[in-house]
Amino acid sequence: MSAAGKWMLVIASPLGQQKADVVIAEDLTGTISAMGDSEEIQDGSFEGNTLTFRADVKKPIPISLTFSLTLLGSNLSGQVASGMGKWPVSGSRGSS
Numbered sequence: 001m002s003a004a005g006k007w008m009l010v011i012a013s014p015l016g017q018q019k020a021d022v023v024i025a026e027d028l029t030g031t032i033s034a035m036g037d038s039e040e041i042q043d044g045s046f047e048g049n050t051l052t053f054r055a056d057v058k059k060p061i062p063i064s065l066t067f068s069l070t071l072l073g074s075n076l077s078g079q080v081a082s083g084m085g086k087w088p089v090s091g092s093r094g095s096s
Helices: none
Strands: 005-013 016-024 030-034 037-047 050-059 064-071 076-081 085-093
Touching: 005 076, 016 037, 030 050, 064 085
Parallel strands: none
Antiparallel strands: 005 016, 005 085, 016 030, 030 037, 037 050, 050 064, 064 076, 076 085
């Protein structure tokens, strides 16, 4: 099982549902894109079926996010943490 590929995530944030596209390479580098902005993901790790990474995004507000997601087939679920709290995340594998 690999976390590499394109993922479509939905974050249930205090600002409402935020959608993001995440592209992860085999070496666990990649990008997160949302609201017309794209940022590099950092500190990618995949152990067992848990994917973790960090990203510093600029929209809808500048914030550092740390994702902890469980991979189950073609779906991801978990949470994202920031200095403002933790929020649920869900997602599915997109087309390459």
